[in-house]
Amino acid sequence: MEKRLTRTAMFFSVGFVFMVACAAAAFFFGLKLGTEKAEAAYEKEQLESEAAQVSTPYQQQDLVSFYHTVFLPYREFQSEWQKAINKLAQGQQSEAVSMLDGLSDLASRKRNDAASFDMQKSPLLGQAQANIINSLKQFEKASDKAVSLSKSAEGQQLIAAIGKEESYKSAVSNALAAQQSYYAAMMKWGASVDPEIPSDYTSTSIMEISQWKALPLIVKNKLMADQLNKRKQLMSFYPQDLTSRVDEFIKNGQQSSMKVRSVSAIVDLLINTKAVRYGDFIENKAALYDNEMLPQLPFYYQEIVN
Incomplete structure (x- = not known):
């Protein structure tokens, strides 16, 4: 009897150990399987997140970064350049030439600033950055050339001579191309936020005023960047x-009284009569644009001293 009990006890002991081993194996197998599933889910989430970033390269933060690191340094240089040219126009030759003499170094510094942040993950912003850098490089040459030209010309004659220089023309061309790309990038951002906004829009050769009036503000701005380019x-x-x-011209009915039939004709008239000023948008924003979507960029929401 005692011997039989011992065998039974051994049987139960072995069975118990076997069950514990199976339970442990099942636990660790389940843990491994759960870990693998969790890792797979995490990797999938990461891939989806990366794919989303690739498919939407025009995020507001990218536009803001470009503004502060690339666009603003260029605009700061442009402001100083135009001050020097205005001095020439006013007959202040000595002061203007002194300013131009320092603009070569300023262009170099601003070019380094504009190149300090990599914008290449967003194609249009990458193009704009490259054009800004090239523009400032050409302005550096144009500044030196302007100082040289000042030895034999002054006033309007000197301004005209500067305008004929290839370095100056290249600088302007690159700057305007950069601006066009930047505003196109804003429109692509707008399209990613609001499906009613097209991701791309090119004006017809003659845009009717009725077509213009139906466009979102962010598209209109891109078209005006096209016009300036x-x-x-x-x-x-x-x-x-x-x-x-x-928009103010159209709202006031001036296109009817002046028999202007296209947007390009209005733009020509406004530019040729010098009727557009820095700050007009900020001044007219409340009256003309209610609930229009724009990226949070300083030049849309606050007046900047130029």
């Missing part, structure tokens, strides 16, 4: 300043 003229105002003057 075509003209290859360095202006102190922003595309949105031109947009606001076009």
Whole structure:
């Protein structure tokens, strides 16, 4: 009897150990399987997140970063350049030449600033950055050339001579191309936020006023950047300043009284009569644009001293 009990006890002991071993194996197998599933889910989430970032390269933070690190340094240089040219126009030759003499170094410093942040993950912003850098490089050459030209010309004659220089024309062309790309990037950002906004829009050769009036503000601004790029003229105002003057012109019914039938004709009239000023957008924003979506960029929401 005692011997039989011992065998039974041994049987139960072995069975118990076997069950514990199986339970432990099942636990660790389940743990491993759960870990693998969790890791797979995490990797999938990461891949989806990365894919989303690749598919939407025009995020508001990218636009803001470009503004502060690339666009603003260029605008600061442009402001100083235009001050020097204005001095020439006013007959203040000595002071203007002194300013131009320092602009070569300023262009170099601003070029380094503009190159300090990599914007290449967003194609349009990458193009704009490259064009800004090239523009400042050409302005560096144009500044030196302007000082040299000042030895034999002055006033309007000197301004005209500077305008004919290839370095100056290249600087302006690159700057306007950069501006066009920046505003196109804003429109792509807008399209990612609001499906009613197109990701790309090119004006017809003759845009009717009725077509223009139906467009979102962010698209209008891009079209005005296109217009400025075509003209290859360095202006102190922003595309949105031109947009606001076009809209004000239409709102006041001036297109009817002056028999102007297209947006391009209005733009020509406004630019040729110097009717657009830096700050027009900020001044007219409350009256003309209610609930229009724009990225949170300083030049849309606060007046900047130019």
